[in-house]
Amino acid sequence: MSNHSVLAYCRPGYESDTANELTTRYGEAGCFGYPVSKKNQGFVHYHLYDATQLEACITQFAVNDSIFPRQLIAVFSTMADIEKEDRVGQILDALSSVEKPFSVFGAIDVEYPDTEDGKTLAKFCRKFTVPLRQALRKANWLTAKENKGKPKLHIFFESFECCHIGYTLPSHASHDHLGICRLKFPSDAPSRSTLKLEDALVNMLDEKQQAKVLRSGGRAVDLGACPGGWTYQLVKRGMYVEAIDNGLVADSLMSTGLVEHHAADGFTYRPQFGRVDLLVCDMIEQPDRVAKLMGDWLIKHWATHAIFNLKLPMKQRYETVVEAMTLLNDRLNALEDAFAVKVRHLYHDRDEVTVTIVRTSTDEV
Ligand SMILES: C[S@@+](CC[C@H](N)C(=O)[O-])C[C@H]1O[C@@H](n2cnc3c(N)ncnc32)[C@H](O)[C@@H]1O
Structure with missing residues (x-):
């Protein structure tokens, strides 16, 4: 299903703040749309009224120049009824029916929401990355070797049945998986702060x-x-x-x-x-x-x-x-x-x- 939106990851509980920020900033830039989110789900979709504005939207500002988003992904396809068998094949089928946004992508990230529910998807996403990467290389969607200078393909599993496919540009994205930079607590520090x-x-x-x-x-x-x-x-x-x-x-x-x-x-x-x-x-x-x-x-x-x-x-x-x-x-x-x-x-x-x-x-x- 074609679906043009910016997908923003955020801390669970901050969906309406993220939605307000995107609506204000993209609106100021003339990229009009509407946000869709549920409380505590850890992400927001900003749906564009005009699908041709997707690239203009995603290049308006880098994640690092926003407040609440952890990552901003330009979504160009959504799959809502994924079946258990041959998920790789179903994703390839979905991709074959959309216009390729770039001739080739340099890397792939398979992601999930940073929530308790999302954790049940984490193991699957990790394992699924390897066969999906191989299949995408064969289908000429991915470079033979990882290339961090090129756009990255993101497959975001909202649930086992539903995923969103989109991209980030290295100049505008967070380079961390899920947009999260985990730091190790130094054992001699006096507080977690x-x-x-x-x-x-x-x-x-x-x-x-x-x-x-x-x-x-x-x-x-x-x-x-x-x-x-x-x-x-x-x-x-x-x-x-x-x-x-x-x-x-x-x-x-x-x-x-x-x-x-x-x-x-x-x-x-x-x-x-x-x-x-x-x-x-x-x-x-x-x-x-x-x-x-x-x-x-x-x-x-x-x-x-x-x-x-x-x-x-x-x-x-x-x-x-x-x-x-x-x-x-x-x-x-x-x-x-x-x-x-x-x-x-x-x-x-x-x-x-x-x-x-x-x-x-x-x-x-
Ligand atoms: C969140 S804690 C700071 C934690 C600290 N940054 C750390 O990493 O350990 C807030 C601190 O602000 C202090 N505080 C609050 N109001 C203050 C004020 N008007 N003047 C000085 N300290 C104040 C409190 O006593 C408290 O220790």
């Missing part, structure tokens, strides 16, 4: 930005630092950290000699030496208050760069993020300095998004 900051550092900053923001010997302030998972990431990279929180910072961090603990209010604390390279903040506070505070630090040059969480315990999460970030971006845009701003709902985030702001127009050290 450490993975949120690590996820942001490796997935939201490119290598140049990482080198700029995380200078060994540089200084950072961590607002709402305890027990120290974020401070741990900074100390690991050789930074001096002013850790601000009324709670206790893990002894293992204090003993490095790189951490100064101040039992103070993060909203009134100011850096010891007038400025720092990096401000990080994981305080549980209203998003607009945090965004305002981050703006103050960047505008007054108390910090060159900032990485922070906006906590989202409310229902209208997309709207809340847009509102807080619009106010902050307006303030930053009024400055002479330029900033690279990203907002992502990372795999290791919970009810929150992570924001990275890198000052790009200055060699400030």
Whole structure:
């Protein structure tokens, strides 16, 4: 069945936020459509009114420049009644009846929703990949060897009976299976929150930005630092950290000699030496208050760069993020300095998004 939609993977429970984001952003770009999703299913379809806009849609923005999607796939075929016998043959039949979007694909991923139900499909998908890949190579849909520079074919099994077939472009996609970057918890870190900051550092900053923001010997302030998972990431990279929180910072961090603990209010604390390279903040506070505070630090040059969480315990999460970030971006845009701003709902985030702001127009050290 021909079916032209963008399929977005997201954290289960974030379907309506993802749907709102896609409808707003694709609508602004003139790619009109409507979202379809069910609560907690871990994905959303954005169906296009005009099927010829599929490529325009998928190239509007990269996954990494969106907030809630983990992956964005251009779906060009859906199979709704797959039978148990010869699934490979049925997929090849379905593909033979559609217009090939590219002459050849460089790789294939067989995927499933990141939910409890989805887990029952995981083993099947893994096993199914091998024969399907071989058959697609024979049928000239896939290059003989994996080629990461070419579009990737995705077969997304919603259930054993229903799958969606689509593609991603390497320039716009997540390169992780299911759009999920799993990180190993470092056994000496004081809290699991450490993975949120690590996820942001490796997935939201490119290598140049990482080198700029995380200078060994540089200084950072961590607002709402305890027990120290974020401070741990900074100390690991050789930074001096002013850790601000009324709670206790893990002894293992204090003993490095790189951490100064101040039992103070993060909203009134100011850096010891007038400025720092990096401000990080994981305080549980209203998003607009945090965004305002981050703006103050960047505008007054108390910090060159900032990485922070906006906590989202409310229902209208997309709207809340847009509102807080619009106010902050307006303030930053009024400055002479330029900033690279990203907002992502990372795999290791919970009810929150992570924001990275890198000052790009200055060699400030
Ligand atoms: C989610 S925890 C931070 C976890 C930390 N990032 C880690 O990785 O271990 C939030 C922290 O913010 C602190 N906090 C909340 N409001 C604060 C404020 N106004 N000033 C300083 N710390 C605050 C809390 O005491 C709490 O320890």
